[in-house]
Amino acid sequence: VSPALGNGPEFDRIRAIIETLGERASGLGDDCALVPLGNEYLAISTDLSIENVHFKRAWLDPQEIGWRAAAGALSDLAAVGAEPIGVLASLALPVHSPVPDFAAVMDGIGAAAAAVGAKVIGGDLASSPNWTVDVTVIGRSQHPVRRSGAQAGDGLWVTGYLGGARAGLSAFTSGQSPAGAVRDSFVHPVPRMAAGRWLAQHGARAMIDLSDGLAGDARHLAAASEVAIVIEMERIPLGPGVQDSALAMGEDPFTFAARGGEDYELLLALAPGFSSDQATEFEQAMNLPLTRIGTLSPGRGLTLTLAGRPISLGGFNHFT
Numbered sequence: 001v002s003p004a005l006g007n008g009p010e011f012d013r014i015r016a017i018i019e020t021l022g023e024r025a026s027g028l029g030d031d032c033a034l035v036p037l038g039n040e041y042l043a044i045s046t047d048l049s050i051e052n053v054h055f056k057r058a059w060l061d062p063q064e065i066g067w068r069a070a071a072g073a074l075s076d077l078a079a080v081g082a083e084p085i086g087v088l089a090s091l092a093l094p095v096h097s098p099v100p101d102f103a104a105v106m107d108g109i110g111a112a113a114a115a116v117g118a119k120v121i122g123g124d125l126a127s128s129p130n131w132t133v134d135v136t137v138i139g140r141s142q143h144p145v146r147r148s149g150a151q152a153g154d155g156l157w158v159t160g161y162l163g164g165a166r167a168g169l170s171a172f173t174s175g176q177s178p179a180g181a182v183r184d185s186f187v188h189p190v191p192r193m194a195a196g197r198w199l200a201q202h203g204a205r206a207m208i209d210l211s212d213g214l215a216g217d218a219r220h221l222a223a224a225s226e227v228a229i230v231i232e233m234e235r236i237p238l239g240p241g242v243q244d245s246a247l248a249m250g251e252d253p254f255t256f257a258a259r260g261g262e263d264y265e266l267l268l269a270l271a272p273g274f275s276s277d278q279a280t281e282f283e284q285a286m287n288l289p290l291t292r293i294g295t296l297s298p299g300r301g302l303t304l305t306l307a308g309r310p311i312s313l314g315g316f317n318h319f320t
């Protein structure tokens with residue numbers, strides 16, 4: 001059985017694939033495949049990063065292309081609270097690319113793996129007109145956290161700050177050269193590996209990493225858990241450059257952050273008993289904010305409120 005997915009063209013395609021595969025597939029649609037093995041699970045996920053789709057060569061050097069691709073893949077292990085083991089990476093670069101370019105991409109992948117205690121354990125090479133990096137990550141967990149365990153009454157929490165990656169991306173796409181924290185938010189995301197494990201051990205009932213944007217990913221959590229989610233937008237912790245970028249685009253900063261993808265923070269449901277003392281304990285142990293931004297209730301779907309009024313917006317989508 002596969003968990004329910006939120007709306008949107010990408011998920012229509014996934015639903016069509018799940019339907020076509022039928023009995024030949026199992027468990028599709030969560031952040032990781034979870035394969036029972038002895039008294040634990042192998043957690044496995046794969047993530048594709050393509051030039052001119054996910055990044056432009058003018059924005060990132062080859063090492064950064066590797067880091068970013070691997071960090072995005074590792075983030076899916078964080079989302080189930082797994083401990084990382086290894087990373088496999090397939091690279092396809094234009095046919096006459098110099099040898100050091102391949103090594104530099106792998107250097108970035110190796111750095112992201114090493115940062116979470118994993119090793120590069122395999123891969124493949126090919127040529128392609130566009131730089132293409134496909135990263136598969138493997139981890140382990142005794143009690144993985146799925147998207148489907150949230151219950152009405154739980155609080156909705158998020159790690160870190162949101163919207164920073166979109167602020168960086170907006171700067172790149174408008175021809176600026178972002179620097180410092182704004183650039184880092186897009187170029188150098190940090191998978192929340194230790195945070196994911198801490199939260200899994202402290203009662204996270206459902207968890208997802210923020211790759212498509214808060215609005216889109218919250219819909220997936222709501223759909224998989226068969227609950228309704230209300231997010232109070234003004235509680236969203238704003239990342240670097242978000243205020244300025246939103247202002248420049250004439251958009252509300254909280255809306256801007258909620259529509260931004262690729263922050264790779266964790267969105268999770270915690271039982272109502274999870275206290276502010278525990279949140280403080282998390283923040284001190286992880287050096288990372290943990291913010292309650294909403295509530296789960298009986299029903300279905302996602303409601304976003306700003307100044308007490310419902311508003312509507314979408315997440316990032318590859319197929320629109």
Ligand SMILES: [Mg+2]
Nearest residue numbers: 031076209211
């Ligand atoms: Mg994910």
